Amino acid sequence: MAEPQKSILIAEIGAAHGVRGEVRVKAHTADPMAIADYGPLHDGRGGLFQVKSLRHLKDDMLVVAFEGVADRTAAEKLNRTKLYVDRSALPPPDEDEFYHADLLGLAVETTAGEPVGTVVAVADFGAGDLLEVRRPGGASVYVPFTRAVVPVLDFAVGKATIEPPQGLLEEGGKPEGEDAP
Structure with a gap:
């Protein structure tokens, strides 16, 4: 890392x-x-x-x-x-705490081991923290930063493991089953 x-x-x-x-x-x-x-x-x-x-x-x-x-x-x-x-x-973070800066640069993969991208920012648009993950090819996806969606952070390895909500990583950003307008 x-x-x-x-x-x-x-x-x-x-x-x-x-x-x-x-x-x-x-x-x-x-x-x-x-x-x-x-x-x-x-x-x-x-x-x-x-x-x-x-x-x-x-x-x-x-x-x-x-x-x-x-x-x-x-x-x-x-x-x-x-x-x-x-x-x-800065004081060292408590156990199970970290600085947002610690998240930047983490490799992101799904619980199935599929690579997703790299954390490039932490955003909050009013409904809670989101990880901005830059995908291969340059597009970004916002991943809800909750324990359910991001169950594992391994700073020693430099990796975040996610359980993406259905449709989050689909091409075009549309959840499965939705028709394009």
């Missing part, structure tokens, strides 16, 4: 908030306030961000002041910046 990613996306900077250099930040951590606990954050291009202060706004949204960002003009330039933390700064 490929080595886990060195950096983990934990937040994204949004719009400026006020005139004193604060920004809205969407956290991708279980506890949004925890983004300040991992030390300096980085943008993947060499920029470092030290949290000076933060407060909860709503849900997973924070208002954050970063060191060196003193006014609205500087804050506006940060809009859409993705913030990462080095993997080594």
Whole structure:
């Protein structure tokens, strides 16, 4: 299996908030306030961000002041910046837990041993997590990320085993028995 990613996306900077250099930040951590606990954050291009202060706004949204960002003009330039933390700064996951980044790159096969593709993303469109699996040839399929559909994750081998719902892997994306329009 490929080595886990060195950096983990934990937040994204949004719009400026006020005139004193604060920004809205969407956290991708279980506890949004925890983004300040991992030390300096980085943008993947060499920029470092030290949290000076933060407060909860709503849900997973924070208002954050970063060191060196003193006014609205500087804050506006940060809009859409993705913030990462080095993997080594994160606590190890508990048993039966993992980081979404651990799923990326896993080979996917059915319980019958048929190759399906490779996990390229984890998405949530509002109804729960989905694994985006890139099929040979470039097309993707979204696999519901539930224990029933993905009963086995073997990180040591680099493989996810799925029990796909009927029709999920059929050509054209139509379940068996459905006529094309």
